[in-house]
Amino acid sequence: xxxxxxxxxxxxxxxPDPLDSARLFQxxxxxxxxSTGNPLEGCAWTGDLHGVHLVHRSPDxxxxxAQLGQQVGKYLGELGxxxxxxxxxxxxxxxxxxxxGQLVGRHHHPNAHLSAVYYLNGDGSGRCGALRLFNPMAxxxxxxxxxxxSQGPLRADxxxxxxxxxxxxxxxxxxxxxxxxxxxVLENSSEELRLSIAFDLVLSAPLGPCSSExxxxxxxxxxxxxxxxxxxx
Ligand SMILES: [Fe+2]
Numbered sequence: 001x002x003x004x005x006x007x008x009x010x011x012x013x014x015x016p017d018p019l020d021s022a023r024l025f026q027x028x029x030x031x032x033x034x035s036t037g038n039p040l041e042g043c044a045w046t047g048d049l050h051g052v053h054l055v056h057r058s059p060d061x062x063x064x065x066a067q068l069g070q071q072v073g074k075y076l077g078e079l080g081x082x083x084x085x086x087x088x089x090x091x092x093x094x095x096x097x098x099x100x101g102q103l104v105g106r107h108h109h110p111n112a113h114l115s116a117v118y119y120l121n122g123d124g125s126g127r128c129g130a131l132r133l134f135n136p137m138a139x140x141x142x143x144x145x146x147x148x149x150s151q152g153p154l155r156a157d158x159x160x161x162x163x164x165x166x167x168x169x170x171x172x173x174x175x176x177x178x179x180x181x182x183x184x185v186l187e188n189s190s191e192e193l194r195l196s197i198a199f200d201l202v203l204s205a206p207l208g209p210c211s212s213e214x215x216x217x218x219x220x221x222x223x224x225x226x227x228x229x230x231x232x233x
Contacts, residue, residue, distance in 0.1 A: 003160070007136065010075040010176035011167070014118070020063045021172075025120050027060040028095040028195055036099055044102045044129075044185060044194075047094035055093040055197055064118055065090070067174065068199060072114065075176045087206045087218050088114070090199055096185070098129050098194040104185035106134065112179040112200035120195040122169025126186070128194040130166040131175065134182040138163070169194060 031052045038045045047053060055061050072088055091112055096104065109115050122128050140160045141147040147154060147163040154161050166186065167175065177183070179200060188194050205215040226232050 001160075005137070007133075007178075007181070008075070008079055009133065009167075010071060010078075010174070012071050012174045013170070014064075014067050014172050014174055016063060016067075016172060020060075021120065024060045024064065024197075025195065027058060028097070028120065028197070031095055032097050037102070042102055044096055044098035044104050044188075046096050046104065046198075048092060048198075053092040053094045055095060056090045056199065061093070061197070064197070068116055068118075071174055071176060072116070072201065075114075084206065085212075086215070087204045089202050089204070089219055091202045093197060093199040096194075096196045096198055098185060098188040100188050100191055100193075103129060103187040106132075106182055106184040108182050109179040109200050113203045114176060114201040115179040115181075116174060116176045116199040116201065118174045118197045118199075119169045119171055120197065121171045121192070122173075122194060122196075124168050124170040126166060126168035127188075127190040128169055128192060129186045129188040129190075130168045132164050132166050132184045132186055133177065134164045134184075135162060136181055169196065 031047060032045055032050075035045050035050065037043055038049055047055070056065050068090075069088075076086065076088075077083065096117075098104070117131065135147065138144075138147050138161070141154065146152055147158075147161045185194075202219075203215065204218050205212060207218045207220065224232060
């Protein structure tokens with residue numbers, strides 16, 4: 001059997017200084033404050049919906065941003081992007097905190113190209129809520145929708161027809177995946193708070209002549225457009 005067109009997800013175990021980790025952990029708790037849900041009880045608290053979307057500008061996250069940059073470079077290289085052919089920007093970054101019983105529903109990030117998640121805790125068992133990645137193509141199901149139906153002709157363990165793949169949270173692990181990939185965070189069935197930090201990245205042309213019509217020009221060349229007829233300052 002030929003298995004073609006794999007989805008590439010980077011999974012890297014970082015080795016941060018324990019003090020750096022502890023500081024970021026505490027800062028994340030501080031950012032959330034007394035809130036617990038988003039806004040429903042069963043939904044994890046996500047900082048992007050509460051004005052905490054610039055984690056990458058926090059001095060406490062500088063070490064993580066540096067590691068993210070290195071890993072993004074490796075990932076893009078492995079995907080086949082030529083060195084120096086892209087500029088990468090962090091568009092936003094935010095903490096996600098799941099109390100026991102909370103989850104994040106299925107979604108994707110249409111505002112970005114590449115997304116990342118870093119786990120501040122998690123024991124690798126999946127109990128605190130695994131990241132569920134949904135099969136974006138599912139061409140092998142032959143009949144559209146067959147892989148997610150119940151009591152259908154597909155075996156539940158049909159590897160070539162997996163409707164999703166779960167990655168358990170593990171402290172210190174960094175994942176990179178395409179932003180348009182549907183994903184969710186499963187319910188936290190542990191007794192502990194689950195903490196992670198998400199990043200949305202955008203790819204553009206580097207500064208200088210644009211070498212690809214598909215890439216946006218570098219963001220520093222963008223200007224706001226007034227819609228009231230006024231000259232922009
Ligand atoms: Fe997400």
